[in-house]
Amino acid sequence: MRMKILLVDDEGELVYTIAERLTLRGHQVDAMTDGNLALERVATTKYDVAVVDVKMPGISGLAMLKIINRDHISLPVILLTGHGSSEDGQEGMDEGAFAYLIKPVNIEDLIETMTRAVEESHEKSSGK
């Protein structure tokens, strides 16, 4: 399944490299390092799934998730957390995140989680 993905992490080199790896696998990726700019993009662009780092300058991934859920219910969000901060991930799940993954992520695990998120989202929107 080819997906349109929004990837947000303030670690520029990390986010652009993951984006390139996903692009090599046929996905369309917008990689961003600023959560506020990413929220602006979400308002104007339709994505299949968003992958968002929890701890970022400016706006946190959790705050982004709350806004996305408030305004764009059809966009599933996967959170990336640092090792040992799984309570952030759990809080994200409580806020409606599809899943949380602990960095460093395995690219195939990430793709598998995103695929599940998109499939579930499609099932929900088609009322299955």
Add this chain to the structure above:
Amino acid sequence: MKNQVENDEMNQERLAFFGKIIASLSHEIMNTVATGKELSGLLEDLSFVSRKNGVPIPLDRMESIAGKLIHQAERGEILIRRLNKFSHTVDDSVRIEDLKNLVSDMIDLCQRFALLRQVELKADLSGIGFTTAVNPFTFQQVIFIVVHSMITSCEKDEKVQVIFNVEEDLCKIPVSRISGGGRPALDEASSRILKYLLSELNAKMEQKDETIALIFTKGH
């Protein structure tokens, strides 16, 4: 009894400070490792595509990725050195140190906290040093409390400045919030902990407008 409660509370605060710094550094190290892992994975992906299509990976692409990998390794090395140096501040209850070096190390450790708040943390450490007997861990905890409180009290794009001044037998370290607004930088709990630690270091604090100045004398 009161002293025991106070000591227990202060030990808890020391542990919390140690934990905050270690958590912040390990988070940064993990980002370095994660980036290195992805860059290596990218090389693997490009090799796979190259083999499949029979087209070699362009040399400048290889060089670019190698350069980024080296950068991440060097970044990781700096972070691990900081972690190691900080961990060793608990080795001695008193040792001879240049306070300027301890301030410099703590400013480096506080940069991530500033970044997360989108605050600029600047230090002017161009003056002479101040070598004295000190408990390095407690000294750094004091610097952290003041700098971190200042950062936390800032709005986005504001600035915190630390200056290291030596005047004869006095070392004065003003930490200023360059903003305006007159919000208190220290909350009640931080203020109380700071006073306790300053008394341990035989040092004092002056608070005026947007500045908290820490004052140390020789041989505390």
